[in-house]
Amino acid sequence: xxxxxxxxxxxxxxxxxxxxxxxxxxxxxxxxxxxxxxxxxxxxxxxxxxxxxxxxxxxxxxxxxxxxxxxxxxxxxxxxxxxxxxxxxxxxxxxxxxxxxxxxxxxxxxxxxxxxxxxxxxxxxxxxxxxxxxxxxxxxxxxxxxxxxxxxxxxxxxxxxxxxxxxxxxxxxxxxxxxxxxxxxxxxxxxxxxxxxxxxxxxxxxxxxxxxxxxxxxxxxxxxxxxxxxxxxxxxxxxxxxxxxxxxxxxxxxxxxxxxxxxxxxxxxxxxxxxxxxxxxxxxxxxxxxxxxxxxxxxxxxxxx
Numbered sequence: 001x002x003x004x005x006x007x008x009x010x011x012x013x014x015x016x017x018x019x020x021x022x023x024x025x026x027x028x029x030x031x032x033x034x035x036x037x038x039x040x041x042x043x044x045x046x047x048x049x050x051x052x053x054x055x056x057x058x059x060x061x062x063x064x065x066x067x068x069x070x071x072x073x074x075x076x077x078x079x080x081x082x083x084x085x086x087x088x089x090x091x092x093x094x095x096x097x098x099x100x101x102x103x104x105x106x107x108x109x110x111x112x113x114x115x116x117x118x119x120x121x122x123x124x125x126x127x128x129x130x131x132x133x134x135x136x137x138x139x140x141x142x143x144x145x146x147x148x149x150x151x152x153x154x155x156x157x158x159x160x161x162x163x164x165x166x167x168x169x170x171x172x173x174x175x176x177x178x179x180x181x182x183x184x185x186x187x188x189x190x191x192x193x194x195x196x197x198x199x200x201x202x203x204x205x206x207x208x209x210x211x212x213x214x215x216x217x218x219x220x221x222x223x224x225x226x227x228x229x230x231x232x233x234x235x236x237x238x239x240x241x242x243x244x245x246x247x248x249x250x251x252x253x254x255x256x257x258x259x260x261x262x263x264x265x266x267x268x269x270x271x272x273x274x275x276x277x278x279x280x281x282x283x284x285x286x287x288x289x290x291x292x293x294x295x296x297x298x299x300x301x302x303x304x305x
Contacts, residue, residue, distance in 0.1 A: 012038070012046050019052045028060045047079055054085060058092030066092050083112040083121050087128060094131050102132055118148060123158040130162030138162050153179075153187040160190070164197045172197055188214075192225050199232025207232055223253040231263045239270040243279070250286045259292050 015034055022030045031053055038045055050073050057066035070089055073079050086109035093102035106128055113121040122145040129137040142159050145151075156179045163171045176194050183190070191214055198207035207229055211221050226249035233242035246267045250259070264283075271280040287293045 012044050012049060015043065016046070016048045016052060019049065019056075023052055023056045023059075026059075028056045028062075031056055044078075045076075047082075050076075050079060051085065051088070054088050058088050058095070061092065061096050063092060063096050063098075081112060083109040083117065084124070085109075086112070087121075087124050090128055091131075094128065099132050102128070103134070106132070106137075118144070119152065119155070122148075123155055126155075126158045126162045130165040133166065135163075135166050135168065138166065150184070151182060153183060153185065153190055156183075156190055157187075157193055160193055160197075164193075164200075169197065169201060169203075186219055188219065188222055188225070191219075192222075192228060195225060195232075196228050199228055199235070202232075202236055204229075204232050204236060204238070221248075221252070223249045223257045225249075226252060227260050227263060230267070231260060234263055234266045239267070243267045243271065243283075247283060247286065250283065250290055250292060253290050253292050255291070257292065259287065259294075 015038055019031050019034055022028070022034075035045070035049070035053060037043075038049070050069065054066060054069055054073070057063075057069060066089060070085070073085065074081060086105040090102040090105035090109065093099070093105065106125060109121070110125070122141050125141045126138055126145070129141060138159070145155050145159075156175065160172050160175050163175065172194065176190065179190055191210055194210055195207045198204065198210065211225060211229065214221055214225075226245045230242045230245035230249060233239065233245060242263070246264060253259075264287075268280050268283060271277070271283070284293075
């Protein structure tokens with residue numbers, strides 16, 4: 001920051017950039033001095049400055065500072081309050097366990113949503129109302145979302161994730177069935193989410209059935225699908241199935257896919273304990289041949305190499 005001062009960068013943009021970097025690297029303690037410096041030098045604090053700091057306070061659970069900043073924003077005639085400021089504060093309250101104040105902020109947020117912002121706002125609200133344990137509000141917002149010009153796969157993902165967070169598995173299944181009928185563009189993330197939900201609940205047969213249905217419909221499972229199933233098998237101590245699912249994950253891996261090192265290590269540990277060293281070596285060979293032996297993965301496998 002000192003170098004920027006020396007170069008004469010004294011506009012709010014320079015400060016916002018630095019605060020954004022500090023916030024992204026969790027160096028929250030460096031933000032307050034910059035705000036104070038802006039005040040002292042008469043540099044305008046704009047909505048971006050406020051939002052960066054508000055988000056930092058919420059993430060760090062500094063509730064009193066978050067509330068004071070929100071009051072300052074609301075009193076600033078140069079700031080037009082927007083819906084995401086209140087969802088940020090609501091998220092901070094939820095992290096701190098104050099559901100009542102979080103719900104008040106979420107209601108304020110809804111009044112500020114512009115027509116062009118409805119998609120992202122509703123998706124955000126679905127997640128936050130679920131975190132607050134408000135199933136009725138989750139469905140209410142979903143019904144608003146369904147009134148948009150079109151339904152998006154990401155919206156279904158948010159809704160299903162929210163219902164899963166509320167432990168409403170049957171509801172998740174119904175929404176998935178609706179998505180199967182209504183989607184315009186197939187997105188494997190949606191069935192992958194259902195597989196994850198099933199695996200977390202130990203419903204492995206249902207996860208297997210979902211994957212089988214995908215294959216039969218011509219939509220092949222990918223590495224992420226098999227990796228999620230492998231994790232489910234590991235948690236249920238079905239290690240032979242876990243090894244096979246992990247092998248399929250490696251073989252169907254795509255360029256940006258990241259190996260779940262915990263699941264992989266569990267599979268290799270099992271093979272070593274069982275004396276199936278050839279299979280363990282083959283797994284490591286497949287990782288290398290398919291370009292998934294990153295430095296992180298390699299470090300997790302050092303004891304097996």
